[in-house]
Amino acid sequence: MRKGKIVFALVFFALTLNAFAQETRTVRGSVSDGTNPMQDVLIAIQGKQEVRVFTDDEGKYEIEAEVGDLLQYSYTGMKDYLVRVEDVTRYLNLVMIPDVEELDEVTVTRSNRKSQQDLAMEYESNPRILKTAFGLLDADTAPAQVRMLDQSSILPVALCILDVIRNRFPGIRTTGNCQEGGAVIFRGGGSVSNQRVGIFDVDGLVFQQVPVWIDVSQIKRMALISSVAYTARYGAVGSGGVVVINTLSGNPASNQIVDRARLRNNYVKEPVLGETAVANSEPTYMSAFREAGTFEEARTAYYRYESQYKSSPYFYLDAYRYFYQTAGAPEFADQIIRENERMVGSNAAMLKALAYMYEEQGRDKLALEVLKDVFILRPNYSQSYLDLAKAYRKVAAYDKSAAIYARYKYLVDENFLLPSDDFSKIIQHESDNLLQLHASQIGANPRKIVSDPYVQNTTRVVVEWNDTEAEFELQFVNPEGQYHTWKHTYVDNEDRIVEEKMSGYSMEEHIIDNALPGLWEVNVRYHGNKSLTPTYLKVTTYYNYGERDQKEEVYTFKLSLKDNWQKLLSINNPGISRVR
Template sequence: MRKYVLSIVLTLSLVVFAFGQDKRQLKGTVTDGKNPIENVSVQVEGLSQMALTDKKGKYQIEVATGDLISFSFTGLKTIRIKIEDVTRILNPVMIPDITELDEVELTLRKRLSQKDLAEDYPANKRIIKTAWGFLNTDRAAGRVQILTEDQINPANLCLLDLVRGKFPGVSVVGNCNGIGITGGAILIRGAHSINNSIAAIYDIDGQIFTDFPWWLDINNVKRVAIFGNLATTTLYGGLGASGVVVVNTVGANLKNEEFIDHARLRNNFYKNDALIREKVSNNWPVYKKDLYTSKDSEDAKTIYNKYSKTYSNAPYFILDAQSYFVKNGDSDFADKIISENFHLFDFNPVLLKALAYQYEAQGNYDMANQLYKDIFILRPNYGQSYIDIAKSYRDIGRAKQAATIFARYNYLVEVGFMELDTIGLMPMMNREFNNLLALERRAVMEMANSKKKLYLAKEEFKGTRLLFEWNDGEAEFDLQFVSPDKRYSLWKHSLADNAEQIAMEKNFGYNIKEELIDNSLPGTWQINVKYHGNKSLTPTYLKATVYYDYGQVSQRKEVKVFKLSLKDVNQELFPLTVGSKMVSR
């Protein structure tokens, strides 16, 4: 396995990534989920390359890393996918075009903590308080329309009159004279479709209401904001799919001490319908079933040698075999398997990351660290590379190096070599760095002399933190969080449901999602997943890191890795016994 001196790769020259120098053929099949689609236009945006799918839905087109490929067909939603270094096959599934989304607009800016926003709220009329925290509408992803206190006419009888005619794309049903009191509603056209007739929900001082708030006194209204795009409504889950009207009142408690329970927003009840792990194993490949039913270590080695002739070029077979022998106490043979077959992983960041995940779950942090160095070399322009190598250095007891990586990333953002993402990656990057400083301050004291640091926000969360990461940027799946009272919430990671989020991940180079659980509802949670595939018909590796007692001296973590291959079936991942309300970030 190659070894590198990381300090060399952290030079600015490696961050200036040269796109367009690796021309290659991209191919695949376009379907509607069941049948192939003919005459789909496949085009490299901004260039002249274009191809059409044939009767079998197949296409082939020349691309380069960094290209944006669009798949378009009349009546179907256009799919845009950024080409990564490993992209060779894309098999997109197109769906009817029923949704209009505002574009995400991101600008270079310094992240403000919730405490900062709370303090700025009285003076900054563009800040609105929501059920999940304060939001500066000028810095939000996508456009947020807001009506401030000086624009509110107390002569209005109710919220319908106040909103009527004030916001483009927003219509009002009913009136305030009591005649339409059962039918009053606010419709946000851009949140769902051009013909949207489903009423928005109402977030009033952090409380969620699905019925129109006739009781609201307009004289007490301080600010009103309209959330009509996916980037701003996604935290409200399916309940907010038709948009959200956010209202702050004059006498509201603006302290953001309580987290919103997203499961309760949806009123979804879990039916114990997820496939248990034992039944998932029924879908294992034959070689894996044979390994796990072998009589002893020698029998397992015989089985491995038998199948290795057939699967000599299959990295997923190697990963399965390595995992089996480590679990059964033969790490030496597992190491031999990887050593003899490392050429299948070399120079492929997706496969290297899958192997690194397995090493982490096995507690072999030194080997994982070497792999993350390799991945960093291959992907110096990915934000994920920085967070991975920093966390890996921390795992092997090199906190100073971890802090250096975080500081270097911040420096590269400041000088413009890395683009800033304040919505997804940067909050998690800051959280990791804050946690490192809080718990291992002595080990990184030398960083105090550095002039280039990450912006630090006070970490107020205490509880259990879940961090999900996946090795393939094309992976699509739904994460399901089932609470102790059997209500569930979903986080959907697919082009059909969350295209803006996936586009952001591709642009900034990360595949990571966090969930925070506080201690207000003790009990056992169940974490499930429904895998939809990754457009190349290969497995995806999902890593779940559970941080118990997060932010406290007693903090500890557990790493779990799951190979996802069974498609479109809800399946159990793991139970989690803690307290809690779910908080998406």
């Protein structure tokens, strides 16, 4: 897009040190309960309580805010909403829902305690689950207090497990050293010469001596349990407490992904719209393009509708995509973008949508230039780094890609970027994959580096969306017709959405069960984005992920039809095929 205007080498790193530009704008919108407008809804800026407004009798409001501000919408009896003001925010229309605590149900139909199969499935994603000699233990529902550490909290500079316990568990006594061994003392009891000492449960194997031989850097998670209610199962030797240690090599979930849908009687029953039904809801200009018999007729239709839609960037993006991919007229498609650059050139969401299309078309150099512009607009968004690193990789600039991953990690460590557990896993998978497949090109150690074997040699689906306010549900239907759903809605996933806004990312990854080869369906139900505009969704499917024969497919979807399940694509596991 703005080629030649910016020297994009070392200069772009300086941009990352800037906070949000203090750009003030008027944010307008309306608030309803889904049926009627809501009056007197309070809209305030977090941290600036003197800045507040209320909706009028038509549910409308406007407020002066700066980019980066967090707008909080509050009304008694309704669930609060927290929305981040971004560089593209102009209109925010909300539907508030009752803040209901479900306390009326008194009939118990089954236990809330999860089965061992449930816990095994959640082990990788839930750091509160431990493997013990008596099966998997959920620390949140255990009949005892469980003091836990995960891998990120265990400093690798510790020489042995005794050092970890001394430094991270106040109130617990240790004796001895890492050369000769020692003991862990949870509590007093007995004579001075016969104190009760803790035992060690390492990946389900019980040791009475301190396992000083464990490599601290290989500990995935560990916990101290002193309650007799739990340790009694170990017999007399457990009376002094238990130190539970799970190592990376003792992962109970192994590398196999388990399809959560298979545990429930959930078969798709609701109708799912196909491409033809979705196309019927498209703007009239798309129908005119498709009905044109020749390129000249389609071009005439474009100019006829341009006067009507000249203020809509969606019109130009739709037209570009149609003429490039359907009409086979790449020169005219590129002309549309060149002549209307102003419509997308300063809007990060529109630029990302254009980059999605370029990637889908295999125009990786053009995608890179667009994502550079996005980075310049959003240097404090975590995903700007991932997008740019992946774009450099696509054009074989592997050293630049690796440098950006390293820069991201540095900025997180220095608190210039806010960390996110979910996003950190995704970017770690991407950077590991770069090192695994292109180590020699970037001068790295060619030894295969895998920080999370959970995703290796799998079918990995990465979903991204250009509008951070988009709410939708994704449905993954396995070859047996069962499904599981991931909900990206404020009602169902509030913590995740707030985290996305604070860290600056809009993507998710899903791993398909290797044990179920065959045709999988991926469906979506779109709920809107608070501005009554479409959202663009990019789906990248990797298969044989991390292997030398790794392949990928990229598809872009425009979501505008709301509250209906519609089919995105079919994935042949292993492999992918687009089903029309």
